[in-house]
Amino acid sequence: MHIDVVTIFPEFFTAPLSVSILARAQQEGLLVVEAHNLRDFTDDKHHVVDDYPYGGGPGMVMKAPPFIDAVRHLQERAPEGTPVIFFTPQGQPLTQTKVQQLSGRPHLILLCGHYEGVDERVRQAVVTEEISLGDYVLTGGEPAAIVLIDAVARLLPGVLGNDNSLESESFSRGLLEHPHYTRPAAVGAMTVPEVLLSGHHEQIRRWRRQQSLRRTMQRRPDLLSAAQLTEEDQQLLAEINQQLNQHTPATTKVVTDA
Ligand code: ADE
Numbered sequence: 339m340h341i342d343v344v345t346i347f348p349e350f351f352t353a354p355l356s357v358s359i360l361a362r363a364q365q366e367g368l369l370v371v372e373a374h375n376l377r378d379f380t381d382d383k384h385h386v387v388d389d390y391p392y393g394g395g396p397g398m399v400m401k402a403p404p405f406i407d408a409v410r411h412l413q414e415r416a417p418e419g420t421p422v423i424f425f426t427p428q429g430q431p432l433t434q435t436k437v438q439q440l441s442g443r444p445h446l447i448l449l450c451g452h453y454e455g456v457d458e459r460v461r462q463a464v465v466t467e468e469i470s471l472g473d474y475v476l477t478g479g480e481p482a483a484i485v486l487i488d489a490v491a492r493l494l495p496g497v498l499g500n501d502n503s504l505e506s507e508s509f510s511r512g513l514l515e516h517p518h519y520t521r522p523a524a525v526g527a528m529t530v531p532e533v534l535l536s537g538h539h540e541q542i543r544r545w546r547r548q549q550s551l552r553r554t555m556q557r558r559p560d561l562l563s564a565a566q567l568t569e570e571d572q573q574l575l576a577e578i579n580q581q582l583n584q585h586t587p588a589t590t591k592v593v594t595d596a
Pocket of ligand 1: 482
């Protein structure tokens with residue numbers, strides 16, 4: 339996959355791209371990331387990328403022509419229909435489903451804005467989608483871009499060694515992951531659940547699925563409502579509810595036979 343990033347801070351991307359899985363993916367030719375300086379697409383002596391807002395008000399607005407020229411230039415060597423993504427809190431929230439869709443593309447163009455905003459005509463002229471990292475405000479699009487690059491890159495074939503970990507992980511099947519343990523078997527008084535030491539694969543699979551359902555129910559009930567549950571899942575959830583009811587203090591129990 340080829341990812342072009344347009345930014346006023348190309349150096350922002352140096353460290354995150356030079357370590358760990360992203361570094362290896364690039365060394366192995368599975369991922370190419372190019373950070374382009376927006377100032378290279380200005381035509382004035384001082385390479386100005388922002389200006390005062392029409393209509394007045396505080397802050398500066400990023401000018402449209404450098405972004406539009408940068409995208410037109412990059413589109414010349416990108417396949418037709420390449421997504422041009424602009425990062426903004428006004429965009430669609432980034433989800434694993436979106437990450438999966440984007441990881442199937444051969445090429446992405448990412449635009450990072452700053453200051454109070456970007457001239458609306460950038461959106462009109464070249465942006466195909468707007469993505470938000472969440473309901474909070476970042477200093478610019480760069481942290482959002484690196485998150486997207488990371489999430490997309492790890493789904494590219496060959497980037498992660500173990501495809502099974504992709505299969506079972508949080509969100510890939512709509513639920514949160516079960517807890518993990520490794521040696522030592524006891525950390526102080528905290529021991530590893532018995533079943534994981536049993537060697538009984540079917541019981542372990544069932545326990546993990548139940549833990550996954552339990553975590554999702556307790557932490558992200560919204561995900562549980564959206565998940566496609568099997569008959570076994572319903573059974574496991576019924577067991578969880580039974581366990582929870584047993585542990586509810588008697589004073590808060592609903593009395594049905596009074
Ligand atoms: N730029 C500033 N805040 C942002 C956010 N929450 N998501 C994406 N881009 C941003």
